[in-house]
Amino acid sequence: MNDKIHSNQAPEPVGLYPHARKVGNLLFLSGVGPRKRGSKEIPGVTLDAAGNIVSYDIELQCHSVFQNVRYVLEASGSRWENLVDVTVFLTNMKKDFAIYNKVYAEYFKDNQPCRTTVEITALPTPIAIELKCIATV
Incomplete structure (x- = not known):
């Protein structure tokens, strides 16, 4: 069965997709960013009046995105x-x-999943990091 999963703690998706889908014993997470649920707040990000990034703290964003992945899991x-x-x-x-x-x-000193890290030009919101994950259930 394909089960759509929505977390009530992770930030709302920015489009028409679930936080995750369960297929058999595999869990496929949609892209997860560092935003806070219920707001457009991004930890460590300062925006100008036009919504452009003035400065950001990648360490704060990393901690936040990892917490959001945990919420979805x-x-x-x-x-x-x-x-x-x-x-x-x-x-x-x-x-x-x-x-x-x-x-x-x-975060991954004990569990060491396979990892790919890529640089991209931009993400749909003013964030500097996003994760796409696969887990077992």
Whole structure:
């Protein structure tokens, strides 16, 4: 069965898609960013009047995005330790990779899923990191 999962703690999706879908014993998470639920607040991000990024703190965004992934996993009946594959999208590899990699190592020291990290030009909201994950249930 294909079960759509919605978390009441993770930020609302920015389009018509669920937080995750369960297929058999696999869980496929939609892209998860660092926004806070119920607002457009992004931890560590300062925007100008036009909504452009003035400054951001990648470390705060990393902690927030990892917490949001945890919210989706828990709402799905899974857990952090069940992550098997993580794709990470960064908007500035040169500036952010070392900090992101340090924070990532704190969260994944015991569970070490497969990982791909890519740099992209932009994300749909003014964030610097987004994760796409696969877990078991």
